[in-house]
Amino acid sequence: xxxRHRAGLPYAPVYRRVWDGPARAQAERIDQAWAGWTVLxxxxxxxxxxxxxxxxPRPVIVEDSTGEGLEERMREAxxxxxxxxTPASRLSPAPVRRRRGGGSGRPPSGSxxxxxxxxxxxxxxxxxxxxxxxxxxxxxxRRPPGGRAA
Numbered sequence: 001x002x003x004r005h006r007a008g009l010p011y012a013p014v015y016r017r018v019w020d021g022p023a024r025a026q027a028e029r030i031d032q033a034w035a036g037w038t039v040l041x042x043x044x045x046x047x048x049x050x051x052x053x054x055x056x057p058r059p060v061i062v063e064d065s066t067g068e069g070l071e072e073r074m075r076e077a078x079x080x081x082x083x084x085x086t087p088a089s090r091l092s093p094a095p096v097r098r099r100r101g102g103g104s105g106r107p108p109s110g111s112x113x114x115x116x117x118x119x120x121x122x123x124x125x126x127x128x129x130x131x132x133x134x135x136x137x138x139x140x141x142r143r144p145p146g147g148r149a150a
Contacts (some may be wrong), residue, residue, distance in 0.1 A: 026067040
């Protein structure tokens, strides 16, 4: 028989090895410092992982090979979340100032503008993007049932 435990003999003490002790301790410190995140260290991959605890359509998981890099990725993820949760009205640019003279500041319909590259459009072409003509098949280029153009 081989091994450390044999019938009739006392158990032999076994040295417990702590693998990657400093990295595991760093993961524990980061986990305690960052509320809203769960931080893990993978012994098999030797990488740090953080899982966000906030609600969302998908789980947010970031990873890095160093603790400092992981914290930077966590900051980036929080900034992205803050930007996405900010109402669009707070992100929109400042209002356009009107010209003096009481005009609306808009060019008259059918006139040249920067959006079309200076070309004039007919009233039917105003809704289509520049360089694209409306399809003869109707709204949005859809064909009637049967697949044939009208």
